[in-house]
Amino acid sequence: MRVSRTLLATLLVAVALVVQVSVLARLQLPGATPDLLLLTVLGLALVYGHVGGCLVGFIAGLLADLAPPADHAVGRYALVLCVVGYAAGLTKPESGQHRSATVPMLVVAAGAASSTLLYAGVGALVGDTAARDVGLTNLLVTATIYDLLLAPFTVPLVMAMARRLESDPLTGDGPGGSAGLDAPVSWLGRGGTGLRTRAPRRTRYGRASSVGGPRSTLLSRSARNRVGRIKGVKRL
Structure with a gap:
């Protein structure tokens, strides 16, 4: 005991x-x-x-x-x-x-x-x-x-x-009870892997971007610059 x-x-x-x-x-x-x-x-x-x-x-x-x-x-x-x-x-x-x-x-x-x-x-x-x-x-x-x-x-x-003082998971009492067992399951169901990510959003060029933050902004700007250069070459 x-x-x-x-x-x-x-x-x-x-x-x-x-x-x-x-x-x-x-x-x-x-x-x-x-x-x-x-x-x-x-x-x-x-x-x-x-x-x-x-x-x-x-x-x-x-x-x-x-x-x-x-x-x-x-x-x-x-x-x-x-x-x-x-x-x-x-x-x-x-x-x-x-x-x-x-x-x-x-x-x-x-x-x-x-x-x-x-x-x-x-x-x-x-x-x-x-x-x-x-x-x-x-x-x-x-x-x-x-x-x-x-x-x-x-x-x-x-x-x-x-x-x-009983913490048997079958009784539902204490820290090891049913509440403690349900918490990890619901947490995985809500958050998946638990990483903080943003929802995918549509960019200007029709592609979905699932990466959030400043890095995604820099990537979209570089993509627009490359397209502008290609269009300028076509006009020449």
């Missing part, structure tokens, strides 16, 4: 992680906890694509594994967000932007459900039975509902901030 993308992703992930740990984790809601970090990864993946979503998801998940009060194995949530970010990035259209909010909301719902299932599945492989004790169905339903309620306030904002 470019430097601007990296800085923006790092800033958004850091803010989301701080809010997640200090605010959302202390709400004591029934069932799961709203996952602001997951929504940030999904918003960036919808703009950056599958490669950017995979990288952002891995880094965000690794920070969540290391941040207190994490009580699970390091790398567990990094694996989950890496897979979810990659899958969400695959939904990025060729035009670079989604035409409606339907696809992002479906991605959020699928991401919330799949992240819960993957987290519980990886926990079962390493011997963590917390999801089984709480109830996987309860966690799945509440996580999806909470993330869908929080998504309209976070995902569009994250996507808008990411698009401001």
Whole structure:
């Protein structure tokens, strides 16, 4: 990723992680906890694509594994967000932007459900039975509902901030967008080779002259002098 993308992703992930740990984790809601970090990864993946979503998801998940009060194995949530970010990035259209909010909301719902299932599945492989004790169905339903309620306030904002730094020619944003591609084509269409030339004009002797400036005037005068001399010889 470019430097601007990296800085923006790092800033958004850091803010989301701080809010997640200090605010959302202390709400004591029934069932799961709203996952602001997951929504940030999904918003960036919808703009950056599958490669950017995979990288952002891995880094965000690794920070969540290391941040207190994490009580699970390091790398567990990094694996989950890496897979979810990659899958969400695959939904990025060729035009670079989604035409409606339907696809992002479906991605959020699928991401919330799949992240819960993957987290519980990886926990079962390493011997963590917390999801089984709480109830996987309860966690799945509440996580999806909470993330869908929080998504309209976070995902569009994250996507808008990411698009401001996006210079993909397919999106039409930034200096490398469609405006930048159309400019050379229209410039060639108007000016040809780009040289400043004058339109051809009819001379006194019926010939077209396409060369402008003082040089064309000197050539026309020399031509008139030669014709005058020839006419004088004929009269003699």
